[in-house]
Amino acid sequence: MADSPPNSLRIALPKGSLQEPTMNLLAKAGYNVYSSNRGLRPTSNDSELDIYMIRAQEIGQYIDDGFLDCGITGYDWVYENGADLVDLAELPYSRASANPTRWVLVVPEDSPFKTVHDLEGKRIATEGVGITKRYLAEKGVTADVEFSWGATEVKVPDLVDAIVDVTETGSSLRANKLRIIDELLRSFPHFYASKKAYADEWKRSKMERIVLMIEGALLARDKVGLKLNLPEKSLPEVLERLPSLRRPTVSPLAEDGWVAVETIIDETAARHLIPDLKALGAEGIIEYPLNKIVP
Helix, strand or coil, X not given: CCCCCCCCEEEEEEECCXXXXXXXXXXXXXXXXXXXXXXXXXXECXXXXXXXXXXXXXXXXXXXXXXXXXXXXXXXXXXXXXXXXXXXXXXXXXCCCCCCEEEEEEEECCCCCCCXXXXXXXXXXXXXHHXXXXXXXXXXXXXXXXXXXXXXXXHCCCCCCEEEEEECCCHHHHHCCEXXXXXXXXXXXEEEECHHHHHCHHHHHXXXXXXXHHHHHHHHCCEEEEEEEEEHHHHHHHHHHCCCXXXXXXXXXXXXXXXXXXEEEEHHHHHHHHHHXXXXXXXXXXXXXXXXXXX
């Protein structure tokens, strides 16, 4: 891989199921990434980023080997590959929800197997061979673990006795009449850096700035800003009802006996709060979306 120019950060983004939510998150953080469906070297509105689109399974190893400075990939794949990286931040988002990815040990609903110890000497298929082997070793169970190239759910019970697969909600497993008997690992994406890149002052500062903006975008997720004008006599009751991130900002208005109130609330709370605020005499109520909250 050719060297990047000075003041350039080689960063990997996950291609596949995490691609769209990662792009959306970066956009909210202020980094617009421009890529076609097949583009593996997208551009962005930050000329200092040298971006690679790579399967999440491979990103950690490329960073560890020094081909890339940093990247976003799941904790599970770094754990799977045993990569020795600098972990700058956990980023609590996933492909379909805000739930972590769960690696689970699964058997058919009608299987006689109840615990992992029932799988002694049996066959298990999984994409996470390293994750599964470590788990079995911790449990003192010896089983034949084989790599699965995909469509793992269809392999039980005809081809293997159990599988280790990933899920967020468990709905796909239930639809395929499968039953979870244990959980091996929970994983969110993380922002990882190589030790060499982290030791470079410019690259470390650049990465920390990106992480700050991403974390601000995540903190703003599912929250909205709220502005309103309020009779001052109603202020104590309103302050009791507002579940704000911090104490709301209260400012006097030009008209005596009135104040302006501004705060941040959960978006789902707005539908309950706004009618209550209106009943307390609030006027000019404005709800607005947020991109970032930086504590």
